[in-house]
Amino acid sequence: MNSVYKKWFAPFVLPAFILFGLVVLVPFIIGVLYSFSAWRGVYFAGGSNAFEAWVGFENYLRSFENENFRKAFIYTLKFTVMAVVAVNVVALAQALFLHGLGKMVGFFRATFFLPNLLGGLALGYIWLFIYENVFSKMLFGPNGSMPFDLLNNMTQDSGKNLIALLIMVTWQMSGYMMLIYITGLSNISDDLYEAADIDGANYWQKLRHVTFPMLMPSFTVVFFMVLSNCFKLLDPNVALTNGEFSTRMLALQILRVPKDTTNNYGMAQAQAVIFFIIIAVVSLTQVVITKRKEVEVQ
Numbered sequence: 001m002n003s004v005y006k007k008w009f010a011p012f013v014l015p016a017f018i019l020f021g022l023v024v025l026v027p028f029i030i031g032v033l034y035s036f037s038a039w040r041g042v043y044f045a046g047g048s049n050a051f052e053a054w055v056g057f058e059n060y061l062r063s064f065e066n067e068n069f070r071k072a073f074i075y076t077l078k079f080t081v082m083a084v085v086a087v088n089v090v091a092l093a094q095a096l097f098l099h100g101l102g103k104m105v106g107f108f109r110a111t112f113f114l115p116n117l118l119g120g121l122a123l124g125y126i127w128l129f130i131y132e133n134v135f136s137k138m139l140f141g142p143n144g145s146m147p148f149d150l151l152n153n154m155t156q157d158s159g160k161n162l163i164a165l166l167i168m169v170t171w172q173m174s175g176y177m178m179l180i181y182i183t184g185l186s187n188i189s190d191d192l193y194e195a196a197d198i199d200g201a202n203y204w205q206k207l208r209h210v211t212f213p214m215l216m217p218s219f220t221v222v223f224f225m226v227l228s229n230c231f232k233l234l235d236p237n238v239a240l241t242n243g244e245f246s247t248r249m250l251a252l253q254i255l256r257v258p259k260d261t262t263n264n265y266g267m268a269q270a271q272a273v274i275f276f277i278i279i280a281v282v283s284l285t286q287v288v289i290t291k292r293k294e295v296e297v298q
Contacts, residue, residue, distance in 0.1 A: 031269050035059055039266040041258065059270035068260065069271060071246060072253035073278075075158070079249065080230040082166050083173075087226050088219075090174040095181035096211075109182070112175035119172070124239020127168045131155050131240070158246040168236055173229065177222045184218030185211070213293075220290040224283055231279045250275050 037053045038045035044053035063069050094112050098105050118126070131154045138144055140151040154164040188211065196206045234251035241247040243256060254275060257268035 032273055034266060035269040035273050037266050038264075039269065040263045041265045055266065059264075059267045060274065063267055063271045063274060066267075068248065068256075069253055072248045072250045075162075075247065076231060076233075076250045079162055079165055079233070080227060082162065083169050083230040084223065084226050086166055086170045087173050087177055088222060090170050091177035091222065092181050094174060094178040095185055096207075098178070099182060099185045109179070112178055114175065115172045116176040120235040121239050123168065123172060124236040127164070127236070128155060128240050131164055155240045155247075156245055161241055161245065161247045164240060165233070165236060168240075169230065169233070173226065177226065180218050180222055181215065184215045188214045216290060216293045219293075220287060223286050223290060227286055228279055228283050231275075231282070250278075 033050050036056060036059065037050040038047075038055050039050065039053065044050060047053035098108050098112075101108065135141075135154065136144075136152050139146055140148040142152070144152075150160065150163070154160040192210050192214070193206060196210055201209070232251055233249055234255070237243065237247065237249045237252045243249075243252050248256065250271075254268055254271045257271060258265055261267055
């Protein structure tokens with residue numbers, strides 16, 4: 001069997017590597033090169049190619065000096081921290097609720113997972129309708145049945161919009177993360193819980209000293225996915241506010257750079273490279289930290 005795998009490994013894997021190189025790797029390298037030039041989208045200012053229009057680190061320096069970029073970074077960081085906590089808490093609570101449930105477990109799994117099938121602009125416009133019509137006009141507005149300012153006009157204020165994004169993302173992502181946690185819970189041996197029962201441990205003690213440590217591999221995966229996806233959030237941000245009211249996140253900020261700077265695509269590409277580095281550093285740091293916890297558990 002191993003000889004069969006070795007024989008067919010290259011023919012099956014090679015097309016994937018070629019596709020990855022052409023679609024991802026080559027454009028990424030070209031983008032990094034263009035970030036050091038005066039690229040204007042369809043031409044280079046001051047030359048006929050990137051090397052003749054070379055500006056060095058000017059685009060990067062101007063990006064850090066750009067107030068919109070700094071605000072978008074801070075706004076994205078705030079949202080990501082809140083989302084990591086909210087999504088993990090809700091997903092873990094759902095997994096603990098469903099773990100060991102009887103005949104209805106399949107129904108609840110499908111129900112909780114269903115929002116993950118929605119995405120992009122469609123998800124954002126659905127929640128925009130909810131926030132603007134259901135929340136602001138019917139429920140929590142001044143003339144609503146339960147006036148509550150925090151949930152009124154949530155897409156017209158930067159602070160309230162953080163909560164709006166948080167509710168939407170948690171509703172969408174928690175069901176998918178729940179499945180990862182359920183898989184982790186299923187892999188925990190019942191012997192560990194029996195030993196804890198013999199020692200007189202209550203539910204919370206078993207949760208802290210048995211469940212959480214044994215779930216560290218699942219925590220690693222979920223934390224990584226939530227971190228990276230929240231940092232890259234774009235479509236819902238466009239649908240809810242389109243960056244108005246100081247609600248622009250990093251992905252949308254990069255998209256708007258050419259419009260803000262008279263087609264300075266070189267700066268936009270520089271911000272995209274910075275964006276990539278931030279996501280890579282944060283995600284890899286998180287993986288390293290949680291991986292160390294896994295080793296301690298073993």
